[in-house]
Amino acid sequence: MKSYIVFSEEVLNAKAAGQPIVALESTIISHGMPYPQNVETARAVEQIIRDNGAVPATIALIDGQIKIGLSYDELEMFGKSDNVAKVSRRDIGYLLATKQLGATTVAATMICADLAEIRMFVTGGIGGVHRGAETTMDISADLEELSKTDVAVVCAGAKSILDIGLTMEYLETKGVPVIGYETDELPAFYTRKSGFGVNFRADNPEVVAETLAVKWHLGLAGGAVIANPIPEADELDPEMINGIIEQALTEAKEKGIKGKDVTPFMLGKVKDLTDGKSLVANIALVKHNAVVGAKIAVALSNAR
Ligand code: PSU
Numbered sequence: 001m002k003s004y005i006v007f008s009e010e011v012l013n014a015k016a017a018g019q020p021i022v023a024l025e026s027t028i029i030s031h032g033m034p035y036p037q038n039v040e041t042a043r044a045v046e047q048i049i050r051d052n053g054a055v056p057a058t059i060a061l062i063d064g065q066i067k068i069g070l071s072y073d074e075l076e077m078f079g080k081s082d083n084v085a086k087v088s089r090r091d092i093g094y095l096l097a098t099k100q101l102g103a104t105t106v107a108a109t110m111i112c113a114d115l116a117e118i119r120m121f122v123t124g125g126i127g128g129v130h131r132g133a134e135t136t137m138d139i140s141a142d143l144e145e146l147s148k149t150d151v152a153v154v155c156a157g158a159k160s161i162l163d164i165g166l167t168m169e170y171l172e173t174k175g176v177p178v179i180g181y182e183t184d185e186l187p188a189f190y191t192r193k194s195g196f197g198v199n200f201r202a203d204n205p206e207v208v209a210e211t212l213a214v215k216w217h218l219g220l221a222g223g224a225v226i227a228n229p230i231p232e233a234d235e236l237d238p239e240m241i242n243g244i245i246e247q248a249l250t251e252a253k254e255k256g257i258k259g260k261d262v263t264p265f266m267l268g269k270v271k272d273l274t275d276g277k278s279l280v281a282n283i284a285l286v287k288h289n290a291v292v293g294a295k296i297a298v299a300l301s302n303a304r
């Protein structure tokens with residue numbers, strides 16, 4: 001198994017020194033943002049993690065290997081490439097066997113982080129139960145992964161392209177704790193509020209770290225969602241963004257967009273319809289998540 005996994009020098013050194021490490025996904029790079037903002041953001045996020053005392057490990061599938069940490073050139077090549085497959089749990093075997101470029105979603109990044117024994121992961125937003133899932137059955141594999149793989153995910157909540165209420169119900173059924181970071185309410189990605197409460201509130205990294213440490217010491221398998229609201233200054237107007245999401249959803253339906261293409265289609269549409277404002281917000285919230293994620297990773301390495 002080890003031969004499938006390749007660590008960057010930086011991550012390898014961090015492992016040897018027992019430093020805290022934070023995993024980063026690559027679907028946000030290939031399918032979530034356009035070039036060159038995707039690569040610029042990925043590099044900035046990595047640096048924020050270093051500045052806050054942890055070591056970043058961006059994860060992607062390249063040439064039949066799971067890369068844990070990308071080099072400068074690998075990240076550039078990856079961000080520029082237009083033939084990167086979106087990889088969730090089901091896709092990992094095929095993409096490695098055929099040596100194609102693969103961008104890991106939240107689910108796949110959790111799997112790879114777990115194989116690399118990395119417990120903290122920072123991203124923008126997780127997948128969830130889509131609106132209309134009662135007939136389409138479109139429920140992201142991210143949720144199932146959160147129920148069984150021991151990696152905690154810092155995100156800015158769930159977008160209202162999803163059914164946030166059903167997403168919370170699903171996570172409850174699967175026993176996944178949703179922890180609000182300095183908030184009682186689940187954030188909705190572009191906005192600080194969703195109308196849904198979180199399960200627990202944490203006001204410092206230590207509480208989150210202790211919660212995770214206890215959960216895993218007891219053998220309670222699965223991850224956790226750490227929901228960190230977008231900074232106030234970067235928040236989008238809720239009415240504006242929700243109107244645009246409705247418009248994008250209608251278009252997705254008319255065009256018959258299905259399966260794994262739904263989320264990238266919605267992200268692209270929302271970006272166009274907001275004149276790029278959603279991209280600016282997306283970049284700001286990921287950077288903010290990196291600060292919080294690095295601090296929790298540091299606290300986790302000191303937890304009991
Ligand atoms: N939500 C975002 N940005 C993203 C994604 C979701 O705001 O980039 C990506 C993540 O990689 C997530 C995936 O794991 O989309 C979920 O896709 P699906 O709904 O097909 O499971």
Ligand code: MN
Nearest residue numbers: 138139140259
């Ligand atoms: Mn889906």
